[in-house]
Amino acid sequence: MARPVRFNILQKSTQDWGINQVDMPEGHTGEGFFATSLDKVVGLARKNSMWPLPFATSCCGIEFMATMGSHYDLARFGAERVGFSPRQCDLLMVMGTIAKKMGPVVKQVYLQMAEPRWVMAVGACASSGGIFDTYSVLQGIDQVVPVDVYVPGCPPRPEAILDGFMKIQDLVHNESLRRRNGPKYKALLESYGIQ
Amino acid sequence: MSDHINIKLPEGSIEKQTTTLNLGPTHPATHGVFQNILELDGERIIKTESTVGYIHRAFEKIAERRPLYQITTLTDRLNYCSSPINNMGWHLTCEKLLGVKTPKRVDYLRVIIMELARISDHLICNSIVGVDTGAYTGFLYVMQYRELIYEIYEEVCGSRLTTNMGRIGGFERNFSDTAFLKLEKFLAEYPKVQQELEDLFARNRIFVERTKGTGAISAERALNYSFTGPNLRAAGVDYDVRVHSPYSSYEDFDFIIPVGTSGDNYDRFMVRNSEIWESLSIIRQAYQKVQNFKGAEADVYHADAPEYYLPEKGDVYTKMEALIWHFKIVMGETESPSGEVYMSVEGGNGELGFYLISDGGRTPYRLHFRRPCFIYYQAYEEIVRGSMLSDAIITLSSMNLIAGEMDA
Amino acid sequence: MPLANDVVKAKLLDQFGEVLTEWDEQYGMLSFTAPRELNLKVLNFLYDSNELSFKFLTDLTGVHYPDRKGEEFCVVYHLHNLVENARVRFKVYAPVETPDIYTASGLFSGANWMERETYDFYGINFVGHPNLKRVLNVDEMDYFPMRKEFPLEDQTRVDKDDEMFGR
Numbered sequence: 088m089a090r091p092v093r094f095n096i097l098q099k100s101t102q103d104w105g106i107n108q109v110d111m112p113e114g115h116t117g118e119g120f121f122a123t124s125l126d127k128v129v130g131l132a133r134k135n136s137m138w139p140l141p142f143a144t145s146c147c148g149i150e151f152m153a154t155m156g157s158h159y160d161l162a163r164f165g166a167e168r169v170g171f172s173p174r175q176c177d178l179l180m181v182m183g184t185i186a187k188k189m190g191p192v193v194k195q196v197y198l199q200m201a202e203p204r205w206v207m208a209v210g211a212c213a214s215s216g217g218i219f220d221t222y223s224v225l226q227g228i229d230q231v232v233p234v235d236v237y238v239p240g241c242p243p244r245p246e247a248i249l250d251g252f253m254k255i256q257d258l259v260h261n262e263s264l265r266r267r268n269g270p271k272y273k274a275l276l277e278s279y280g281i282q
Numbered sequence: 283m284s285d286h287i288n289i290k291l292p293e294g295s296i297e298k299q300t301t302t303l304n305l306g307p308t309h310p311a312t313h314g315v316f317q318n319i320l321e322l323d324g325e326r327i328i329k330t331e332s333t334v335g336y337i338h339r340a341f342e343k344i345a346e347r348r349p350l351y352q353i354t355t356l357t358d359r360l361n362y363c364s365s366p367i368n369n370m371g372w373h374l375t376c377e378k379l380l381g382v383k384t385p386k387r388v389d390y391l392r393v394i395i396m397e398l399a400r401i402s403d404h405l406i407c408n409s410i411v412g413v414d415t416g417a418y419t420g421f422l423y424v425m426q427y428r429e430l431i432y433e434i435y436e437e438v439c440g441s442r443l444t445t446n447m448g449r450i451g452g453f454e455r456n457f458s459d460t461a462f463l464k465l466e467k468f469l470a471e472y473p474k475v476q477q478e479l480e481d482l483f484a485r486n487r488i489f490v491e492r493t494k495g496t497g498a499i500s501a502e503r504a505l506n507y508s509f510t511g512p513n514l515r516a517a518g519v520d521y522d523v524r525v526h527s528p529y530s531s532y533e534d535f536d537f538i539i540p541v542g543t544s545g546d547n548y549d550r551f552m553v554r555n556s557e558i559w560e561s562l563s564i565i566r567q568a569y570q571k572v573q574n575f576k577g578a579e580a581d582v583y584h585a586d587a588p589e590y591y592l593p594e595k596g597d598v599y600t601k602m603e604a605l606i607w608h609f610k611i612v613m614g615e616t617e618s619p620s621g622e623v624y625m626s627v628e629g630g631n632g633e634l635g636f637y638l639i640s641d642g643g644r645t646p647y648r649l650h651f652r653r654p655c656f657i658y659y660q661a662y663e664e665i666v667r668g669s670m671l672s673d674a675i676i677t678l679s680s681m682n683l684i685a686g687e688m689d690a
Numbered sequence: 691m692p693l694a695n696d697v698v699k700a701k702l703l704d705q706f707g708e709v710l711t712e713w714d715e716q717y718g719m720l721s722f723t724a725p726r727e728l729n730l731k732v733l734n735f736l737y738d739s740n741e742l743s744f745k746f747l748t749d750l751t752g753v754h755y756p757d758r759k760g761e762e763f764c765v766v767y768h769l770h771n772l773v774e775n776a777r778v779r780f781k782v783y784a785p786v787e788t789p790d791i792y793t794a795s796g797l798f799s800g801a802n803w804m805e806r807e808t809y810d811f812y813g814i815n816f817v818g819h820p821n822l823k824r825v826l827n828v829d830e831m832d833y834f835p836m837r838k839e840f841p842l843e844d845q846t847r848v849d850k851d852d853e854m855f856g857r
Contacts, residue, residue: 142308144315144337145686146362146444149406153432153442156425171308186689188828189315189336192307215849218355221340222835222844223827242443335826342811343835343842378717505772508747508800519772526775623717624768624779626748635749637768652749652768660803689826 109135126264133177133203134259135165137252140176142196144183147210150242151182159245164252173199178255179232184212185225197232198281202267205255206234209248211241233275300328303671307336313410313678314685316659325670330663334656338689345649349614350376351450353649358444360651361687364403364630365445366395366435371627374529375636376450379623382587387575388452389531391583393568394465395438395447396530396627397561402431403630404512404554404561407682411551412483414679415492420479427475430468437461451591452584462569469566476562480555493547497677499665504545507661510654511632513681516553517545523628534571535564547673547680554682589616614644631655631682655687693742693776695720701742705735712781721779729765729782730792736769736778737797744769744778750794750804752812756838762786763814767794784814793819811836 112131114123139161143151154161155169170176173196185193197206208228211217214237216226228234235258238251266272276282291302305318315336321329341356348356357368370392377384384392405428409421432442437460439447448454483489499509504517514521520539524532540556542549575582584591588607597604610616620642626635635652658681666674695715702710702722710732712723724732736744748768755762761783770777784791793816794801805816806825813834816822824831833840843852 146359148314149362150443152406153425153429156429157422158426158429184337184339186336186338188338189307192336196308219339219344220843220847220850221344222840222842223338223340224844226844226847226849244442335824335828338826340835340842347842503799505746506799508798521772526772621716622721622779624719624749624777633748635768637749637751637766639753648753650749650751656803656807657800660800 126262129264130260130262134256137164137166137178137205137255137259138168138170138176139166139178139180140171140173140196140200141169142179142181142183142193144181144185144189145212147182147213147242150245151180151209151248154245154248159249161249161252164249164256166252173197174201176200177204179204179206180209181206181213181228182209184210184217184219185228186223187225188223190225190228190231193228194231194281203259203262205236205258206232207236207238207251207255208234209238209251210243211239213237214239217241231279233279298323307333314683314688316683316685316688318662318674318678320671320674322671325672327666327669327671327674330666330674332659332662334659334685334688336689337685339686341651341690342649345646347645349644350618350646353646354448355444355446357651358446359686360653360690361403361630361634361655361684362444363406363684364399365443366399366447367403367627367629368634369445369447370396370530371625371629371634372636373448373450374627375623375625375638376590377585378625379621379638379640380450380587380590380618382451382585382590384452384530384585385582386531387572387579387582388584390568390572391453391457392448392530393532393535394565394572395435397565397568398431398434398468400630401558401561402428403682404558407630407680408479408483408551408554411493411547411676411680412489414676415489417482417486417489420482423475424479427468427472430464430472434461434464434468437464449584449591451587456581456583465565465569469562469569473562476555476558484552484555490548492672492676493551493680495544496547496669496673497550497665497680498544498546499661500545503661503664507658509632509658509661511629511658512550512553512557513545513658514632515539516542516549518543523626523633527626529625529627535567537564547676550680618642618644626652629654629687631684631687632658651690653687653690655683656690659683659688693771693774695776698742698776698778701739702732702735706732719777719779721781723781723783726782726784726791729767729780730794730797732780733767733769733794733797736780742771743773744771744776746770746772747794747798747800747804748777750801750808752808752814752836754812754837758783760785763789763812765791765808765814789814790817791815792817795819810834813837 112123112127114121141151179197208214213228216224236251236254238247240247301322303320303322305320307315307317317333319331320327344356345353354369354372357372358365360368405424409424412420435442435445437458439445499517501517501519504514518541520541522539525539537560540553542553592611593604593607598608618640620640622639624635624637626633632654634654637650638646639648641647666677698720710722710724714721736742748770751766753764755764763784765782767780782791791814793805795805803825805819806822808814809822810824810826811834
C-alpha cells in the first residue's frame with residue numbers, strides 16, 4: 088500500500104514559496120526544446136556561477152567574511168565557491184588597503200587570471216586610497232589594474248558588497264561575446280601596460 | 283614575470299637540495315598579508331624568512347598631522363577585529379595626558395564594550411584555527427553570533443566594524459534601551475553556542491593531534507621576545523595588563539587569568555577559549571553594576587571636562603560658554619599639556635601601548651603604537667624551525683596575526 | 691613590595707654616577723638619559739641586577755628632534771619589571787651625521803624587529819644588528835620617511851588636489 092503524500096500537496100507552484108527565480112531569456116519554446124541566442128544563455132550561466140577570488144588585505148576582508156557567513160549569504164548569488172588560485176577564478180575582489188609594496192602582487196594575480204575576468208574594488212582604500220593619503224599607500228587599485236565596479240564604504244556594509252556583486256552580475260549578463268577581442272578593450276589593457 | 287618580486291634562494295640551498303617555497307602575501311583570505319619564504323627539506327622546515335609591510339599605512343606619520351580626537355579613526359584600523367579596545371585605549375591615553383577623570387558609569391560601560399570586542403577577536407582566531415584544520419562548521423556558527431555583537435556596536439556608535447567609538451572623556455551618547463536589550467539577548471543566547479564550539483574542538487581527536495605539541499615556545503623565550511597576551515599566557519606567564527596596571531575600573535571586577543603550560547597551539551586555543559568565558563562573566567558583572575546606578579547617575583555618559591568634550595549642541599546655540607568651548611575645541615585652541623605619556627591596555631593580542639609625546643599643540647609631536655602582533659611575529663622563525671609544513675600553517679593562524687596591527 | 695622610582699634612581703646613580711642626566715618622572719614613569727656609548731651597559735645592569743631586574747623590553751622606538759643640534763635622534767627604551775610591576779623609560783641621543791647606536795638584540799630577541807622599524811623610519815644605524823634592513827617600507831626606498839623634513843603625502847599623485855584637501 089502506498090504511503091499517503093504528506094508534503095507539497097498544498098502549494099501549487101514555485102511562485103508561492105516567495106523565492107525569486109531567474110527569468111528565462113527571450114526565445115522560442117517548443118515541445119522539448121528552447122531556442123535563444125548564445126550570448127543571452129552564456130551571460131545567464133556566467134552571472135549565476137561567478138567564482139570570486141577574495142583578495143582580502145585588511146578590515147574590508149572581515150566584512151567580506153561576514154558577507155560569506157550565513158546572515159548575508161553570498162552563496163545564494165552562486166558565488167559559493169571562492170577560490171584562491173587566480174587561474175580558476177573569474178572575479179577579483181580586492182578588499183582592503185593596497186600598499187605600494189603590494190601593488191605588483193595585485194598586478195601579478197590579475198595577469199594570471201584567464202579571460203573573461205572582472206575586478207571589483209571593495210572599500211574606500213581599494214577605490215581611491217581611502218583615509219590613507221600617504222607615501223606608502225597606492226591611491227586606488229585602478230593605478231595598476233582596470234576595475235569594473237567600485238564599492239565605497241569604510242568598510243562597506245555587507246549589503247553594499249552584495250549590491251556591488253549584483254552590479255557585476257549585470258555587467259556579466261549584458262556583456263557582448265566579442266568585447267574581449269575588440270579594440271577598445273585592447274586599448275584599455277595597453278594603458279595599464281598589460282599585453 | 284617575477285622580476286619585480288625577488289625570491290632569493292637561501293644560501294647553500296641548491297647544494298643541500300632543499301626546496302624553497304613562497305608562502306606569499308596572498309594567503310587564502312583569512313589571515314592577512316605577510317610573506318614567508320620557507321626553505322624545506324621534504325616536509326620539514328629548515329629556515330624561514332618573514333617579510334611584512336605589505337599593508338604599511340604610515341599611521342605614525344599620519345598621527346603627527348591630526349588632532350587628538352581625529353586619531354581615534356586611525357586606531358580603529360590597527361586590530362580591526364576588536365576595534366573598540368583600540369579606541370578605548372587611545373582615549374585612556376589622552377585622558378592620562380590631559381588629566382581627565384572619568385566617572386564610574388563610563389568606566390563600566392567601557393568595560394562592557396571592551397570585553398565584547400575581546401570575545402569578537404578571540405572568536406575569529408579560534409574559528410580560523412578550526413578552518414585551517416579542516417573544520418569549517420565552527421566558523422560559520424560563530425560568524426552568525428558575531429552579528430549579534432555587531433548589532434550592539436551599531437546601537438552604541440552606528441558602525442559595525444571600524445567603530446570610532448567614544449570620545450575623550452566618555453561616550454558620544456548614552457546607551458539606549460535597545461542596546462541593553464540586545465546585550466541581554468546576547469548574554470542569554472551565546473553561552474550555549476560557545477559551549478558547542480568548545481565541545482566541537484576541545485576533545486576532538488583530529489584537532490588535538492594537529493595542535494598539541496606543535497608550535498610550542500617556552501616561557502623564557504617568549505619573555506625574551508617580548509610576547510604579551512594569550513600567546514604569552516599559553517606559555518605559562520600570567521601577565522595581563524588588566525590585572526597588573528588596572529585601567530577603567532578593572533580592579534572592581536572578579537576574574538581569573540587562564541594560563542597554559544607548554545605554549546603550543548592547543549594551549550593558545552584553550553587560553554583564548556577560557557578568556558571568552560571570563561569575558562562573558564565580566565560583562566555580566568559590569569552590566570549588573572551599570573544597572574545599579576539609579577536616578578541622575580544613570581544618565582552620566584561622559585566626564586565633566588568642558589575643555590576636551592564637546593558641549594551639547596542645544597547649549598552651543600544658546601549659552602555663551604558652550605559656544606566658546608565648542609569653538610576652542612574644534613579650532614584646536616585649547617591648552618593641552620606638553621609631556622610624554624605611555625599607556626597600555628590589554629588588546630585582543632596583548633599589550634597594546636601608546637607612547638605619546640605632546641608639545642602642547644593640537645597634534646602630537648610623536649605617537650608610537652606598541653603593537654603586539656609586530657613584536658611576536660619575530661618569533662615565528664624560531665617556533666617553526668624543524669616542524670612540518672602543515673604545523674607551520676596552524677601555528678600561523680593560532681598566533682592570531684592581524685596584518686593591520688602588524689604593519690600600522 | 692612594589693619597586694619605587696626613587697629606589698631605581700638611587701641604584702642607577704650608585705652604579706653610573708653623574709653620566710645619567712635628565713631625570714624626569716612624568717605621569718608616574720621614571721625617565722632618564724644616558725650617553726649613547728653606555729646604552730648596553732645600562733641595559734645589562736638593569737637586566738642583571740637582582741633588585742631592579744628589568745627583564746622585559748616593552749618597546750623600542752625613535753624620535754626626531756631637529757631642533758636639538760648634535761642630538762637629533764633619540765632612541766627610547768621602555769623596560770618593565772613584571773614581578774614588581776615597575777616601568778622605566780631610558781633614552782639615548784645620537785647626532786644626525788653619525789646615528790650609530792649599539793644594538794640591544796643580543797640581550798632582548800624582541801629588539802630585532804623593533805630596531806629594524808626604527809632604522810626604516812629614521813635611518814638610525816644599530817651597530818651589531820644581525821639583519822638591519824627595512825621592514826615596513828619597500829626595500830628600494832631611498833629616504834627615511836618619519837624624519838620631520840619629509841611630507842606625509844606621496845608627491846607624485848595626480849588624483850588629489852592639495853588645495854581642496856586642507857593640508
